[in-house]
Structure formats: C-alpha cells, structure tokens
Amino acid sequence: SAVISQKPSRDICQRGTSLTIQCQVDSQVTMMFWYRQQPGQSLTLIATANQGSEATYESGFVIDKFPISRPNLTFSTLTVSNMSPEDSSIYLCSVEIFGRTSGGSETQYFGPGTRLLVL
C-alpha cells in the first residue's frame, strides 16, 4: 500500500478566503485524484491530476474554483478558492497503485482527508 499524508488535517476558514491542501505520497505514482465528501454524503470526484498535464475536472467543478497543481510524481495540491459555507466538506486525495497486492488490478489508496469548515 501507499502512505499518503495531507496537510492541513482540518481548518476553519472565513468565507471569501482560499485554502491550499497538500497531498504527499511516499512513492511515485502516475494517477492522483481529488475527492470531496460533503457532510453525511458519499465521495464525489473533483478532478484527476496526472503529472505533466493539466488536471481533468468533473462536471460541476472548475479550475478557477479548484486549481490543482501536480509538480512531481509524489505531490499535489488542491486549492479551494473564494470559499463559501457550501464548501465545508472533507477533501481527500487518492492514488492508484497498480498490481502490488491485487494480482494485477489497480487499487486506490486514500489520504486521511482535510476537514474544512467555512464560516
């Protein structure tokens, strides 16, 4: 498995401000994903981030609101811009690890999440 860390683990922010969330992996990975989990809900994909290319955003998510950087194979950041209370969620990054324990199938591992509260 992969060891994934996220910073910060939680934050309380004022509306209109921005927060950058960092995701660090202990090994080089090609595919990284950013998810949002609103209170009491399941996970929704925000974007896919591959090193060396622009992130691919899902419907309902735009780069101006959620800019993503992927400077190398072990690190990514997600910024939540111009925050409103509706952005209060847990934000999780995940990575795809191929074939280590699953007989050739892909497994995704998740970071511990960043719990964001916007006032």
Next chain:
Amino acid sequence: SQQGEEDPQALSIQEGENATMNCSYKTSINNLQWYRQNSGRGLVHLILIRSNEREKHSGRLRVTLDTSKKSSSLLITASRAADTASYFCATDGYSGYALNFGKGTSLLVTP
C-alpha cells in the same frame, strides 16, 4: 458519478454477530473495492475483487461478487465495537479512472 448503491443505509448489531452489507451497481466493471471510513476520517482500503472473481476473503472479511446481478456483498464475521464505521463500495472501469462510490452503509456495533 455515483454508481454503487449500498444497502442497508444503516445497520446496528451486537458484538459477535455477523454484519452483511450489499452493493449494487449499474454498468460493467473492471473491479470492485470496499472501503471503511471511521468518523469522517480518510478511507481505509479493505479488499478488491476483480470482475472474474466470485469470492474473496481477508481475515474476518468475506466479499462476494455476482456480475450477472451487478451486485456485491461484504460480510464481517464476529463483529467488534472497533468495526463501527461507514462502509463504501466503489467501482471503476479501467486503469486511470476514478472510483464511483456508493452512498455507504453506516455500521454500529454495540458491546
């Protein structure tokens, strides 16, 4: 892009009992994964079952997959209070694609 749908939404059992959660999905899959989430924290990967597998075991966990019915089940045997968590199934198509998560089953195990 949710595809999985778990049932029940909530399950309450006593320690020592078995817990069974079901997941249904809509389209063809490459594999199906089960995750556990404790109290709003990160997701812990439990088990992956490939589309050509029918059953898989890991410790007290048993997962089955029926691709003809597009369904999977997660059985936790001899449950413990520490198993209290939300459990999600997630499906994907192929490498490089993000997972599609169900809404989850909230499991409460009481001493």
